[in-house]
Amino acid sequence: MHPDRFDSWLTVDGKGLYCRPGGFHVDPSSAVDRAVITHGHSDHARPGHTHVLATRETLAVMQTRLGTQAWRGSQAVAYGEALQIGEVTVRLVPAGHVLGSAQVVIEWKGRRVVVSGDYKRSADPTCAPYELVPCQLFITEATFALPVFQHGDAGAEVAKLLKSREQFPERAHVVGVYGLGKCQRVIATLRQAGYSRPIWLHGALIECCALYESFGVALGPLKPATGAKREELKGEIVLAPPSAVDDRWSRRLPDPVTAFASGWMRVRARARQRGVELPLVISDHADWRELVMTIEQTGAEEVWVTHGREDALIYHIHSTGRRGRALALIGLEDEDR
Amino acid sequence: MKAFAELLDRLAYTPSRNDKLRLLGGYFASTPDPDRGFALAALTEGLFFRLPLRRTLSEMVEARIDPVLFGLSRDYVGDTAETIALLWPERGAGAEAPALSEIVQAVQTAAPAVLPSLLAGWLDGLDPTGRFGLLKLLTGALRVGVSARLAKTALAEWSGVPLANIEEIWHGLAPPYGALFAWLSGEGGRPEVGAGPVFRPLMLSHQIEDWELALIEPSAFAAEWKWDGIRVQASSRGGEKRLFSRTGDDISASFPDAVEALPEDVVLDGELLVMRDGEVAPFNDLQQRLNRKSVTAAMLKSHPAHIRLYDMLFESEEDLRPLPFIERRARLEAWHEAATPPRTDISGLLDFSSVAELEHLWAGARATGIEGLMLKRRDSPYIAGRPKGHWYKWKRAPLTLDAVLMYAQRGSGKRSSYYSDYTFGAWREAANGERELVPVGKSYFGFTDAELKELDAFVRNHTVDSFGPVRQVEPKLVFEVAFDSVHRSTRHKSGVAMRFPRIHRIRWDKPAEEADTLATVLAMIVA
Numbered sequence A: 001m002h003p004d005r006f007d008s009w010l011t012v013d014g015k016g017l018y019c020r021p022g023g024f025h026v027d028p029s030s031a032v033d034r035a036v037i038t039h040g041h042s043d044h045a046r047p048g049h050t051h052v053l054a055t056r057e058t059l060a061v062m063q064t065r066l067g068t069q070a071w072r073g074s075q076a077v078a079y080g081e082a083l084q085i086g087e088v089t090v091r092l093v094p095a096g097h098v099l100g101s102a103q104v105v106i107e108w109k110g111r112r113v114v115v116s117g118d119y120k121r122s123a124d125p126t127c128a129p130y131e132l133v134p135c136q137l138f139i140t141e142a143t144f145a146l147p148v149f150q151h152g153d154a155g156a157e158v159a160k161l162l163k164s165r166e167q168f169p170e171r172a173h174v175v176g177v178y179g180l181g182k183c184q185r186v187i188a189t190l191r192q193a194g195y196s197r198p199i200w201l202h203g204a205l206i207e208c209c210a211l212y213e214s215f216g217v218a219l220g221p222l223k224p225a226t227g228a229k230r231e232e233l234k235g236e237i238v239l240a241p242p243s244a245v246d247d248r249w250s251r252r253l254p255d256p257v258t259a260f261a262s263g264w265m266r267v268r269a270r271a272r273q274r275g276v277e278l279p280l281v282i283s284d285h286a287d288w289r290e291l292v293m294t295i296e297q298t299g300a301e302e303v304w305v306t307h308g309r310e311d312a313l314i315y316h317i318h319s320t321g322r323r324g325r326a327l328a329l330i331g332l333e334d335e336d337r
Numbered sequence B: 001m002k003a004f005a006e007l008l009d010r011l012a013y014t015p016s017r018n019d020k021l022r023l024l025g026g027y028f029a030s031t032p033d034p035d036r037g038f039a040l041a042a043l044t045e046g047l048f049f050r051l052p053l054r055r056t057l058s059e060m061v062e063a064r065i066d067p068v069l070f071g072l073s074r075d076y077v078g079d080t081a082e083t084i085a086l087l088w089p090e091r092g093a094g095a096e097a098p099a100l101s102e103i104v105q106a107v108q109t110a111a112p113a114v115l116p117s118l119l120a121g122w123l124d125g126l127d128p129t130g131r132f133g134l135l136k137l138l139t140g141a142l143r144v145g146v147s148a149r150l151a152k153t154a155l156a157e158w159s160g161v162p163l164a165n166i167e168e169i170w171h172g173l174a175p176p177y178g179a180l181f182a183w184l185s186g187e188g189g190r191p192e193v194g195a196g197p198v199f200r201p202l203m204l205s206h207q208i209e210d211w212e213l214a215l216i217e218p219s220a221f222a223a224e225w226k227w228d229g230i231r232v233q234a235s236s237r238g239g240e241k242r243l244f245s246r247t248g249d250d251i252s253a254s255f256p257d258a259v260e261a262l263p264e265d266v267v268l269d270g271e272l273l274v275m276r277d278g279e280v281a282p283f284n285d286l287q288q289r290l291n292r293k294s295v296t297a298a299m300l301k302s303h304p305a306h307i308r309l310y311d312m313l314f315e316s317e318e319d320l321r322p323l324p325f326i327e328r329r330a331r332l333e334a335w336h337e338a339a340t341p342p343r344t345d346i347s348g349l350l351d352f353s354s355v356a357e358l359e360h361l362w363a364g365a366r367a368t369g370i371e372g373l374m375l376k377r378r379d380s381p382y383i384a385g386r387p388k389g390h391w392y393k394w395k396r397a398p399l400t401l402d403a404v405l406m407y408a409q410r411g412s413g414k415r416s417s418y419y420s421d422y423t424f425g426a427w428r429e430a431a432n433g434e435r436e437l438v439p440v441g442k443s444y445f446g447f448t449d450a451e452l453k454e455l456d457a458f459v460r461n462h463t464v465d466s467f468g469p470v471r472q473v474e475p476k477l478v479f480e481v482a483f484d485s486v487h488r489s490t491r492h493k494s495g496v497a498m499r500f501p502r503i504h505r506i507r508w509d510k511p512a513e514e515a516d517t518l519a520t521v522l523a524m525i526v527a
């Protein structure tokens, strides 16, 4: 192991990224002895680890989603708090992705590495904003790593939803959202736009919203859509997991306009494929400009790319004179696409 | 341009006709002149730029975007215009979004050499939706599922002015339709239309019901064949000649032979057909000529157009529409004999003296080119629209086939949670001697909402494979499919294509093995 040769002390084994001098994995794809978890999405937070280190919010999410399977032992750490693990120092700093999401800052013998996890740079009222940490090696996600992905302002997308509601006041508007993060961000953005009516939720979304509220994120009046009368839902906004939107669950709604909030909605073929009537480009991942800007700002001399499309971003990294390579993480499929 | 692009975007994702009407109406109500007029022109193909922008765009992209990144993006997105719209470098604040009218007027007057710099400026001022809309507008491919007819219907619904009144003056108007919008919003009188040919809304018929048939008084009605072509209005006035479809679309460009044959100053109602040696060709032959912006000489020769005349609306400046049908017929016949226009003849009246004789005629209507019978009151004036009690159509009985459900696809919009589009097949003998199903048609209507639920459940419970939104199901369920006709097709694996297939009955009771064979289908083709 040599500190200047990053791949000598940060390796990829069958379970993901492993820090040798610290003796832990970051977001491993299956059960390990010691895991540092960036955030609670299921492609990052898997069940069964012996020991988990994460933010208090992420641990709460894991407990909610995984119950007794979550871990055998856990340790909560506050943003910015430095911990000694084996030979390395570890800090978690906000990633701006979802509640509790963190980047992992690892320091060993004067070298600093940042593992981004999932992140975004745009504003989100439901979580702490991304914090830039200069480093020598930046391990970045690449979910939307093509120049065509440039997510606009979430407020403008929510305005589209509100306009459609005015145009079709007798219909329900059902928005497909992922349960952790997107759901609460859409609600909070609606509230910022002055929408104060109750927002109706599919059963699968209720627990996560309660969790956000317990951490002080105010979401306003929420009501369960399951069991509501069809009449009641006319003109209302209903949130549901994407799988429920285009399945039998949505038949209870009065003539629904189907919307979907996702970064993928920027591309027509993707929106068509889903049969969406109102695509809303709202993403919790960095878009192309944010990826490029963040890499630049970290000052990293080397960048590893993972979690998504690698080719275009690595091409770009090379064109800026940095070293860049794909970190092929095995078995990681993003939940939050 | 921003509001128009947003409208286009919304329309493209909205499958329901009524919802589209609502969106269009909202746009016309909230958008000022002349932008809404140019938008109307773009939607009704009154603006048809078709600019050859491929070269220009690729040069502009090369100067702004890394070619490798562009290539990767293009591969992912699948459409060049969309890719450019998405990754065009944003200028942020400063660049002003152009108005639709500004774009249209500039394109109409600009020299080709300045177009690239104009275009770049517009792209700088727009967001991705705006840029996509702009590129689609300029290349002439809006593809938002709005016909000219639908756009005019939206005008009628928004303004409360009957559609027929709008259609009557439509072809005398030009973009940006200032006078039209003034009239529709109650701020001006009905626009004066010029001396050229205009579309006169057609008189349409009702499907006859059994009880109505019993009431037909033979002496009060005339009968004629309903020919299997497309209903047209041939109009010539002030030296100009036009052919309009039933919905008022100008289809002259697709049928120059029929248009050229028209004499001066007359408005005729008839059926457009392809005729060879005095015989009506199958509808499929006519379809080959439809929707072509230009026709080849070979096509004109092999698929000659012909109009079989039903009625005459104007002779010179005289409006014949208030006259009884039988008088208009007499005028039509006299005029035709004197003018002897080529490529036309008159649809003959059929003799009958009782309802029983009519039924006999109807039952025998199987020959090529006949879709059924028309019954017209002898004293009916020519009334735009579908007035009750005047004209009846009596379509010949549909053909039916017992076919087996093979694939089901998710519907769109309201039906997106249902497997509602069905592909069905007929049996044939495969090369190895075993029986196999081959798809013969596809339909998504004819069943009730309750039946849709049952079909959806059947599909989910009998899926053997799925490909994206399509599920392959066990070959178990038989549909009685009704259709108007069947013809040969090289585009389908079975070699046949059905016209207007619908699910007539669901034969839950019938074993799939007893469904019909491809040979049965082939025998239904009328050469």
Ligand SMILES: [Zn+2]
Pocket (backbone or CB within 6 Å): A039, A041, A097, A118, A336
């Ligand atoms: Zn995530």
Ligand SMILES: [Zn+2]
Pocket (backbone or CB within 6 Å): A041, A043, A044, A118, A307, A334, A335, A336
């Ligand atoms: Zn992820």
